[in-house]
Amino acid sequence: QKEVEQNSGPLSVPEGAIASLNCTYSDRGSQSFFWYRQYSGKSPELIMFIYSNGDKEDGRFTAQLNKASQYVSLLIRDSQPSDSATYLCALGDRDDKIIFGKGTRLHILP
């Protein structure tokens, strides 16, 4: 069973600080990794995807992938109250399925 593990939180971060969200996975054959944001009562929306080891930056967001250690993380710089949401880590397997973690609740403190 392929698994994606996330700390459920809540993770509380002061406004303006860096929020760090982590995810580990079990399937070494996973090729692609995604971070989705989900507001309460809404559907998930894609924030970033990453395929290669290292960092990928997009605005205030940085995704980090380490395939050897089987973890992927998301950093949010200059956290804003609007960043308060549940963040879902997901991976794409070789069968085109996307497997999701249960999500980490992030709360940005004003």
Place this chain on the structure above:
Amino acid sequence: DVKVTQSSRYLVKRTGEKVFLECVQDMDHENMFWYRQDPGLGLRLIYFSYDVKMKEKGDIPEGYSVSREKKERFSLILESASTNQTSMYLCASSTGFSGNTIYFGEGSWLTVV
């Protein structure tokens, strides 16, 4: 922009009723998915389809069936609804290559009483 449309946003059905949840995508995506999301359990894959008339079971297919007669449309069917199927159902679609991004519809909130 990719558009995944779920026709029913909020439904209330009685135990034993047959329920249809419809999903349409407008981006010519090969893959389509049905997930359900429950508090503490995350997103769980019910069924997915990688082509017309093709379907594969996900992690929790019991009590559900699907239909994909046209590329753009993927239907989830609850043959005989039960209270434990009360949930939010999410349809999604993606292109048909490994590593593809999936896009979600707005979700269908189903309550079975």
